[in-house]
Amino acid sequence: AFGGTPSDASVAQAITDLRARGLKVYLYPFVMMDIPPGNGRPDPYGGVEQAAFPWRGRITCFPASADKTADARAQAQAFSAGSEGYRRMVLHYAGLAAATGGVDGFILGSELRGLTQLRDETGAFPFVQQLVGLAADVRAIVGPGTKLTYGADWSEYFGYHPQDGSDEVHFHLDPLWASADIDAVGIDNYMPLADWRDEDLVADNPDVFRLADDAQAMAAQIAAGEGFDWYYASDADRRNRLRSPISDGLAGKPWVYRYKDLLGWWSNKHHDRVGGAENITPTAWVPGMKPIWFTELGCPAVDKGANQPNVFIDPKSAESALPYFSSGGRSDSMQRRFLEAHHGWWQGDAPPAGLVDPDHVFVWTWDARPVPAFPGDLSAWSDGGNWRAGHWLNGRLGATTLADAIAAILTEHGFEDFDVSEVNGDLTGYVQGEVTSARALLEPLLEVFQVDVGEDSGRLRFRSRLKVSLAAKEITVVADTEDEALWSENRGHDSDFAAEAVLTSYNPRLDYEQSGVRSRRARAESQRILSYDLPAVLPEETSLDAVETLLRTHRIAKRSLSFGLSPADVAVEPGDAVRLVLPDGAGPDGTFIVERIEEGAVRRIDARHHAPLAPS
Numbered sequence: 001a002f003g004g005t006p007s008d009a010s011v012a013q014a015i016t017d018l019r020a021r022g023l024k025v026y027l028y029p030f031v032m033m034d035i036p037p038g039n040g041r042p043d044p045y046g047g048v049e050q051a052a053f054p055w056r057g058r059i060t061c062f063p064a065s066a067d068k069t070a071d072a073r074a075q076a077q078a079f080s081a082g083s084e085g086y087r088r089m090v091l092h093y094a095g096l097a098a099a100t101g102g103v104d105g106f107i108l109g110s111e112l113r114g115l116t117q118l119r120d121e122t123g124a125f126p127f128v129q130q131l132v133g134l135a136a137d138v139r140a141i142v143g144p145g146t147k148l149t150y151g152a153d154w155s156e157y158f159g160y161h162p163q164d165g166s167d168e169v170h171f172h173l174d175p176l177w178a179s180a181d182i183d184a185v186g187i188d189n190y191m192p193l194a195d196w197r198d199e200d201l202v203a204d205n206p207d208v209f210r211l212a213d214d215a216q217a218m219a220a221q222i223a224a225g226e227g228f229d230w231y232y233a234s235d236a237d238r239r240n241r242l243r244s245p246i247s248d249g250l251a252g253k254p255w256v257y258r259y260k261d262l263l264g265w266w267s268n269k270h271h272d273r274v275g276g277a278e279n280i281t282p283t284a285w286v287p288g289m290k291p292i293w294f295t296e297l298g299c300p301a302v303d304k305g306a307n308q309p310n311v312f313i314d315p316k317s318a319e320s321a322l323p324y325f326s327s328g329g330r331s332d333s334m335q336r337r338f339l340e341a342h343h344g345w346w347q348g349d350a351p352p353a354g355l356v357d358p359d360h361v362f363v364w365t366w367d368a369r370p371v372p373a374f375p376g377d378l379s380a381w382s383d384g385g386n387w388r389a390g391h392w393l394n395g396r397l398g399a400t401t402l403a404d405a406i407a408a409i410l411t412e413h414g415f416e417d418f419d420v421s422e423v424n425g426d427l428t429g430y431v432q433g434e435v436t437s438a439r440a441l442l443e444p445l446l447e448v449f450q451v452d453v454g455e456d457s458g459r460l461r462f463r464s465r466l467k468v469s470l471a472a473k474e475i476t477v478v479a480d481t482e483d484e485a486l487w488s489e490n491r492g493h494d495s496d497f498a499a500e501a502v503l504t505s506y507n508p509r510l511d512y513e514q515s516g517v518r519s520r521r522a523r524a525e526s527q528r529i530l531s532y533d534l535p536a537v538l539p540e541e542t543s544l545d546a547v548e549t550l551l552r553t554h555r556i557a558k559r560s561l562s563f564g565l566s567p568a569d570v571a572v573e574p575g576d577a578v579r580l581v582l583p584d585g586a587g588p589d590g591t592f593i594v595e596r597i598e599e600g601a602v603r604r605i606d607a608r609h610h611a612p613l614a615p616s
Contacts, residue, residue, distance in 0.1 A: 026105035051318035060114035073120035110151030149186035151295035178284035190310035201612035218341035298364035299338035302389035413438035429537035470577035479564030487563035499524035559609035564602035
C-alpha cells in the first residue's frame with residue numbers, strides 16, 4: 001500500500017523492482033473517499049451532509065429511493081463511464097501493468113457494496129453487470145497470464161438480503177464470480193472471531209475463550225460462532241449477549257444467511273428467492289467452480305480487535321470506531337494471534353481442498369512507507385498516529401510477543417513440554433548479552449508481566465494472572481482442625497507496602513535508548529519504591545500499563561488467606577481462583593489466588609487477594 005496517490009512512474013517502478021526480485025505482483029487500484037467535513041453535499045443516507053472521509057462501500061445512488069428504478073441504472077453507468085469514471089481508472093492501471101511486463105494478479109476493485117446492491121427497474125444489478133464487462137476489458141489488456149478478481153466485502157460476497165421485510169435473497173455477484181474472465185472469488189475477510197468482554201475475566205466465556213487473544217479459540221470461530229451459528233439482532237442484544245440462531249425456514253439452507261459458511265456457499269447451487277419462493281433455475285455459479293482468495297485479511301492491533309476486525313481508528317473519518325467493548329489500548333499480540341489462527345486454519349487439514357487457496361491470502365496491511373520514518377514523522381505523514389492501534393504490520397511483525405519470547409527462551413534451553421497459550425502481552429524484543437539459565441531470563445519477565453508458572457503432569461504451564469479468565473471456584477466446605485480457626489486472613493500494614501513503582505526498559509521510539517516510566521503515586525505511609533530493570537524493548541504505553549499494574553497488584557496483595565481442605569479434595573490447584581462461601585456468610589469477601597498448597601493430613605492452602613484487571 002502506498003501512502004496517498006502514487007504517480008504512474010512510482011507504480012511502474014515498484015512493479016519492475018518487485019519482479020526483478022522474483023516476487024509475485026498483484027495490482028490493486030483502490031478508491032479513497034476524499035470528502036472533508038463541511039462538504040455540504042446531499043447524503044443519500046439521510047444525514048445533514050455526506051460523511052467525512054467515508055468507507056467506499058457507502059457509494060450508492062441518490063436519492064436512496066432511486067434504487068430499483070431506471071435512474072439507478074443510469075447512475076451506476078455514469079459512475080463507471082466518463083472521462084473520470086471508475087472504468088477509466090481501472091483500465092488505466094491495467095494498461096500500466098501491461099506496459100511494465102505484466103503482473104500476476106489484478107483486483108478490479110473492492111468493497112463497493114453500496115453499488116453492487118443497486119437494482120434497476122427490472123430487478124437486475126447494473127453495477128455488477130458493469131464489473132462483468134470491465135473484467136472482460138481488463139482481460140483483453142493484461143492477457144491470460146494475469147489472474148483477475150474483485151475484492152468483495154465479507155458482508156457482500158455471498159449475497160444480498162434486502163432489509164425491507166421481503167425476505168428476498170439475491171446471489172447478486174454470481175454473474176461476476178461465474179464470469180470466464182474471473183479466476184477466483186475475492187473476499188476482504190474481516191469476519192469476527194471473538195466476543196470477549198471484560199466480565200469474562202471472572203466468568204466462563206460462552207465460546208471457551210481463556211483470554212482475549214486466545215488463538216486456539218479464535219481458530220474454532222472461523223467456521224462457527226457469530227455469523228455462522230448465531231447473530232445479534234440489535235445493539236441491545238449484543239450488550240446483553242442475547243444470541244439469535246441463524247436458521248432458514250423456507251428451504252432448510254442456513255448457509256444462505258451465514259457469511260462465515262464459506263463451504264456451504266461454495267459447494268452448493270445458488271437459487272435466488274423472490275416473492276417468498278426459490279427460483280427453480282439456479283444462478284450461473286457452479287459448486288466449487290473457483291477457489292476463494294482472501295484479497296484482504298486483517299485485524300487492528302487493539303484490545304478486543306478480533307471482536308470487530310473491520311473497524312479502524314482515524315479521527316478524521318466518520319467511520320472511525322473501536323471494536324465492540326474495546327478499551328482502545330494497543331495490543332500487537334491480538335493482531336498476531338488473529339492472523340496465526342487464520343493461517344493455521346486455512347493451511348491445515350480442516351478446510352476441503354480447493355475452497356480457499358492458502359497461497360492467495362493477502363494480509364492487510366503492508367505499507368510502502370519506510371519504518372520508522374512512518375509512523376514517526378508526522379510532519380511528512382499525518383496519519384502516523386493511526387498506526388498505534390491500526391491494521392499495519394510494518395514495525396510489528398518483526399517483533400515478538402510475551403508468549404513467543406517465553407517459548408523461544410524455553411526452546412533454546414532444551415525445554416520441549418510447555419504451554420504458553422494463556423500468556424497475553426506485547427513485547428517488542430528481549431536483550432540478554434550473557435550466557436545464563438532459562439530461569440534467570442524468564443524471572444524478570446514473569447515478575448513484571450505477572451505470569452504464573454506451574455507444572456501439570458510434567459508440562460510447564462504459563463498463565464497471565466490478570467489477563468486470563470479465572471471463574472472463582474466456590475469453597476463451601478473447609479477442614480475443621482482442632483484448636484485452629486476454619487480460616488484466617490492477614491492484612492499487611494500500609495507502611496509495609498510501596499507507594500510507587502518504577503520500570504526501566506528500552507524504548508523503540510527513542511532509538512532504543514533506555515528509559516524509565518513511573519506509576520502514579522499511591523497514598524501511603526511508606527516512601528518505598530518498587531524498582532524493576534527489564535532488559536526488554538517495550539512500547540512506552542506497554543511500560544506504563546505494566547508499572548501501574550505492578551503497583552496495583554502489590555497493594556492488593558496486602559490481603560492473604562489461609563485455610564485447609566480435605567486430602568480428598570484435589571480439585572483446587574495452585575493458580576486457581578477461589579472464594580470461601582461458608583454457612584451463615586462466615587467466609588471473607590473477595591476472590592483469592594492459590595499460591596501454595598502444603599499436602600498432609602489436611603491440604604493447607606495459602607492464597608492472596610485477586611482482582612482481575614480490565615485493559616487500559
